[in-house]
Amino acid sequence: MSTANMSTMFTTHTPGQSRYGKLALALRDRILQGEWAPGEVIPAESALAQSYGVALGTIRQALSLLVEDGVLQRRHGKGTFVTKGVDGASMMRFFRFRGVDDGQSEAPQSRILSSRLRTATAQEANAFGITNGAQVLQLERLRSLASEPCLLETIVLPLPLFGKLADSDTDAWDDLLYPMYQERCGVVIQKTQDHLSFSQLNAAQAKRLRLVAAHPCVLVERQAFDMAGRCVELRTTRGDAFSFKYTTQLQ
């Protein structure tokens, strides 16, 4: 089972797949298998090197790959830890709402407006990798800062995975969904991809956000992925375009 082959004389050194690359894949598998839970330490580098029969530097390169991927985190003097996942407040990085005291980023409050089951669209089934016609859970959610509504969200979750949420009382839900996904469903959000574009609010959406119909808004279409790289959440977020503020660097 162990990949500890004999010596460098026999390695094919396949182009595109070095030894540390294979080690990274092997370790990633063990993490996904749940051998070490999110937040836990993995064995020391020296121990891993010995158990795989490779040099320390080789195992360090493997770990570096997983650190780059965001699967692992190193802490000098303490150990190497499995990542806990992204923080749920990350949607706020696209906006800077006024009226709220700037400088202090208070955690936004969350209210679930509706929760219902329906069959997945073809697009959703494809994204989630589930069969056409499977069930999904659709949520409408309003996020507020200092009692001021600021973001309106539509969230779609594949049912086999998030069944426990469908049965529970939405009033008892946490303000942050991603940590809750992990606690209640064992789903760790590891990566997100956001598509930003510009749109206008319809009447119903505007009412929720205390704006007028056709008010300009930013549309954020998010796909969230678990540690295995599977898409496990589709989210559409709308917020006042004039509160949009985003910074990006190139090189």
Place this chain on the structure above:
Amino acid sequence: MSTANMSTMFTTHTPGQSRYGKLALALRDRILQGEWAPGEVIPAESALAQSYGVALGTIRQALSLLVEDGVLQRRHGKGTFVTKGVDGASMMRFFRFRGVDDGQSEAPQSRILSSRLRTATAQEANAFGITNGAQVLQLERLRSLASEPCLLETIVLPLPLFGKLADSDTDAWDDLLYPMYQERCGVVIQKTQDHLSFSQLNAAQAKRLRLVAAHPCVLVERQAFDMAGRCVELRTTRGDAFSFKYTTQLQ
């Protein structure tokens, strides 16, 4: 064997400043000094290691830092090269204009609408690190795809550096400014920082873009930096908000 004992005696091993960190700073200086021009190779890793009297792995770590910074690029089997700078078309990554054949990203055309000298504002002087009241060159520029105007830009450049541009005929300018900065003024754009927000076009701006006044637009406020990390360009770009399309990933 005994080398480890020797070398450690001379290095203070200052916390927060490793040997490869110092090497990276030293090499960066030599690049900024112009010892190797953008696009040129630097000496081989083995040669650098020998000339600095360090192990190969140490010089490789130093080079890795500069590669991360975008100052250097490695090419297996060929050598390590000084980066040529960012491509000028990078503003297009925020938009997806329709009517133009999608899939093919044609290079947008450029027309300089105006060019004039004026004294820098306090904010500009601060950003550029020049004295208050110094001269700057301000350009208005329209970018078009397939003869359709799509982006309106205001560009401010500090004068001591870009003096040659002020004297030249704007009709003979290139479509891409950054390569031209390098050719004519020896300025290599190495990094950019873009602040995105939403706004509305005034009457004059709208006319240039063939839209109506108060039409929603995306506002991109860019700072561009040279290899030494100095801000050498301030740019404000406006484009139709409905053509805005941007994708970003988290972790």
Place this chain on the structure above:
DNA sequence: GAGTGGTCTAGACCACGAC
């Protein structure tokens, strides 16, 4: 074949964190 960057080894010591 010669030269480059990329991988790997085996071992030493340093800096950090907890006990």
Place this chain on the structure above:
DNA sequence: TCGTGGTCTAGACCACTCT
């Protein structure tokens, strides 16, 4: 004091690129 990750060494061989 001990265990952890971080730095550094000296030397070997592999894979890519050009001539």
